[in-house]
Amino acid sequence: MSKKIDILKLYKSLMRESQKIPDYNFRNYALRKVRDSFKANSSITDATLLKNEVQDAFKNLDIMKRQAAIGQMYSAEKLVIENIENDIKSW
Amino acid sequence: MYQTRTIVKNVLTSHSSSKHYIASLNLLRKFSSDDKYRIKEEFHGRPLYLDVQATTPLDPRVLDSMLPYFTHYYGNPHSRTHAYGWEAEAAVEQARTYIADIIGANPKEIIFTSGATESNNIAVKGVAKFYGAKKKHIITTQTEHKCVLDSCRALEAEGFTVTYLPVQENGIISMEDLDKAITPETSLVSIMTVNNEIGVKQPVAEIGALCKQKKVFFHTDAAQAVGKVPLDVNEMNIDLMSISGHKIYGPKGIGAIYIRRRPRVRVEALQSGGGQERGIRSGTVPAPLAVGMGEACRLAKKEMAYDHAHICKLSKRLLDQICGSLSHVVRNGDPEQSYAGCINLSFAFVEGESLLMALKDVALSSGSACTSASLEPSYVLRAIGADEDLAHSSIRFGIGRFTTEEEIDYTAKKCIKHVTRLREMSPLWEMVQEGIDLKTIQWSQH
Numbered sequence: 096m097s098k099k100i101d102i103l104k105l106y107k108s109l110m111r112e113s114q115k116i117p118d119y120n121f122r123n124y125a126l127r128k129v130r131d132s133f134k135a136n137s138s139i140t141d142a143t144l145l146k147n148e149v150q151d152a153f154k155n156l157d158i159m160k161r162q163a164a165i166g167q168m169y170s171a172e173k174l175v176i177e178n179i180e181n182d183i184k185s186w
Numbered sequence: 187m188y189q190t191r192t193i194v195k196n197v198l199t200s201h202s203s204s205k206h207y208i209a210s211l212n213l214l215r216k217f218s219s220d221d222k223y224r225i226k227e228e229f230h231g232r233p234l235y236l237d238v239q240a241t242t243p244l245d246p247r248v249l250d251s252m253l254p255y256f257t258h259y260y261g262n263p264h265s266r267t268h269a270y271g272w273e274a275e276a277a278v279e280q281a282r283t284y285i286a287d288i289i290g291a292n293p294k295e296i297i298f299t300s301g302a303t304e305s306n307n308i309a310v311k312g313v314a315k316f317y318g319a320k321k322k323h324i325i326t327t328q329t330e331h332k333c334v335l336d337s338c339r340a341l342e343a344e345g346f347t348v349t350y351l352p353v354q355e356n357g358i359i360s361m362e363d364l365d366k367a368i369t370p371e372t373s374l375v376s377i378m379t380v381n382n383e384i385g386v387k388q389p390v391a392e393i394g395a396l397c398k399q400k401k402v403f404f405h406t407d408a409a410q411a412v413g414k415v416p417l418d419v420n421e422m423n424i425d426l427m428s429i430s431g432h433k434i435y436g437p438k439g440i441g442a443i444y445i446r447r448r449p450r451v452r453v454e455a456l457q458s459g460g461g462q463e464r465g466i467r468s469g470t471v472p473a474p475l476a477v478g479m480g481e482a483c484r485l486a487k488k489e490m491a492y493d494h495a496h497i498c499k500l501s502k503r504l505l506d507q508i509c510g511s512l513s514h515v516v517r518n519g520d521p522e523q524s525y526a527g528c529i530n531l532s533f534a535f536v537e538g539e540s541l542l543m544a545l546k547d548v549a550l551s552s553g554s555a556c557t558s559a560s561l562e563p564s565y566v567l568r569a570i571g572a573d574e575d576l577a578h579s580s581i582r583f584g585i586g587r588f589t590t591e592e593e594i595d596y597t598a599k600k601c602i603k604h605v606t607r608l609r610e611m612s613p614l615w616e617m618v619q620e621g622i623d624l625k626t627i628q629w630s631q632h
Binding site: 116119120121123124127128131155158159161162165166172173174176177178179 | 232235243
């Protein structure tokens with residue numbers, strides 16, 4: 096699992112799942128957190144430490160999938176700034 | 187401004203000539219359609235949430251940890267005769283460990299309660315009543331949360347004496363005052379770690395050391411501090427600590443109290459019942475909520491530095507934008523000794539409630555949620571010596587883990603716009619612009 100290409104794959108699937116979170120704040124947090132964690136952990140060379148981080152990331156990927164589904168089931172109105180972003184896009 | 191007043195005056199005085207009246211009404215309507223003076227703004231969607239001192243959103247990871255205990259593992263954690271009870275108990279004990287970890291305590295010293303209010307009640311009333319036969323004096327501060335102050339009031343009615351320490355202008359207590367206030371009669375000192383309205387951090391470690399030296403129990407209400415600032419009950423000599431679940435991205439309806447075991451702090455239980463939680467808080471522990479609070483503490487401990495850096499960055503961004511564009515803005519509370527995620531600003535010559543009404547698309551508060559229904563200025567702001575008018579014009583901005591940069595920019599932009607608009611309507615602001623010192627004006631009495 097510690098192969099670079101696999102980790103990149105994991106990163107991509109985490110980012111993809113983050114995009115699916117319906118709630119504005121949770122989505123942006125997930126994107127920021129995934130990006131920052133991978134950046135911070137990129138210097139890890141210790142094999143066991145890296146393994147732990149990768150396992151954590153897999154757990155988080157599962158959580159994200161479940162929580163994105165729950166979020167879609169109980170959807171709420173969008174936030175003010177999301178609508179502004181959409182308004183700008185639709186111009 | 188002058189123009190508006192003339193128009194209003196025309197409208198008010200022109201009842202006799204209806205033609206003139208209608209004309210000026212039209213003019214007024216035309217004028218008020220000017221965006222600059224429009225109070226009602228149209229917006230689509232839910233408001234942004236910048237009130238994390240009132241409550242925080244439930245972290246999805248926390249919800250994920252709780253859901254199994256709402257569905258399959260519904261056992262009573264106190265059932266000792268079957269697997270349903272055991273699995274719930276194991277989860278509750280694991281959660282207790284996570285909560286203990288974040289404050290450097292032993293899991294046995296953590297008691298689950300319904301929230302920080304109950305924890306504060308147990309701490310203040312419980313200690314006072316248990317040691318009440320010999321010691322009948324309690325010390326607290328004027329800026330405590332309502333539940334501590336109210337518990338103290340209740341004790342006063344039962345014959346205890348309570349010293350309400352004043353705070354300095356920066357919101358921090360003076361250690362000298364505290365030293366002088368402690369008497370041989372004193373059983374408890376209760377001082378909050380981080381203030382809920384102005385975000386000021388009290389010197390908890392120093393207070394703990396003083397209390398230890400004077401052999402007085404020290405309770406701190408850390409509802410706003412746990413998971414946000416590093417705390418260690420042993421290093422800081424804290425004997426009792428109140429913790430809340432829903433201030434650290436956990437569920438509402440659960441809290442905890444830390445009660446030191448060595449040297450032992452005894453409290454009188456307020457609730458009678460099945461003797462759960464070592465008899466201090468009878469009643470079934472809500473396993474799903476306890477699990478959620480445990481997970482929230484685990485995450486908060488793991489991500490404290492990361493969250494703190496994010497919150498500090500946003501806090502600075504908001505302050506730079508607002509203070510860069512507006513003058514006469516006062517930050518309430520010490521700017522250094524405070525938690526960055528709680529910014530309490532007073533906008534001079536603007537009425538706080540009007541600003542809150544104008545900022546409908548941002549969820550903000552003028553102070554504590556408990557007192558947000560009353561129009562009285564906050565007692566915390568009065569305790570730090572804020573002028574009546576400034577106390578009326580305060581707004582609290584709460585920044586948390588899930589706040590984004592865009593939200594901060596939007597809030598700052600809206601805030602600057604509306605403060606400017608409200609000030610342009612204020613005759614006081616006009617006088618200040620003309621260089622009149624408002625303090626020198628003799629207001630005539632009617």
